[in-house]
Amino acid sequence: MMSSRNTATSQPDLESVMNDIDRVTLYRILSAFEEKGIIHKVFDLNGTANYALCTSNCDEGHHHDEHLHFNCTQCKNVYCLNDLQLPAINLPVGFVPQAFTLYATGLCPKCSKKAVKQ
Ligand SMILES: [Zn+2]
Numbered sequence: 834m835m836s837s838r839n840t841a842t843s844q845p846d847l848e849s850v851m852n853d854i855d856r857v858t859l860y861r862i863l864s865a866f867e868e869k870g871i872i873h874k875v876f877d878l879n880g881t882a883n884y885a886l887c888t889s890n891c892d893e894g895h896h897h898d899e900h901l902h903f904n905c906t907q908c909k910n911v912y913c914l915n916d917l918q919l920p921a922i923n924l925p926v927g928f929v930p931q932a933f934t935l936y937a938t939g940l941c942p943k944c945s946k947k948a949v950k951q
C-alpha cells in the first residue's frame with residue numbers, strides 16, 4: 834500500500850544527504866534523471882522543488898505517470914497518488930501539452946487523524 838503513497842523528497846533534503854556534491858552537480862543529476870523518466874519534479878506549497886520516483890512506465894523524454902500530488906498543509910509532505918486515475922483532459926486545438934501537474938492541498942491521513950483527536 835505504501836507504494837501508492839510515496840512521498841517526494843525536497844531538494845534541500847537531497848542537498849543535505851548528498852553533502853559531498855555541490856548544488857550545480859546535484860541539479861544536473863536531477864534534471865538528467867528527470868529527462869530519463871526516472872524521477873519527476875513536484876513543487877510543494879512553498880514552491881520548493883521536490884523529487885519523487887516515477888512508476889515503471891516512464892521512458893526517456895516521456896512521463897506517463899501523470900498523477901495527483903497531494904500537499905499536506907500540516908506536515909508539508911508531498912504525496913504521489915499514483916493509483917488515482919486522472920480524467921482525460923482534452924485541450925483546445927492548438928495546445929500541445931508536455932506535462933500536466935495536478936495538485937491537491939489539505940491533510941494527509943497521518944495529519945487528519947491527529948486533527949480528529951484534538
Ligand atoms: Zn501530513
Ligand SMILES: [Zn+2]
Pocket residue numbers: 873875885900902912913914
Ligand atoms: Zn508524483
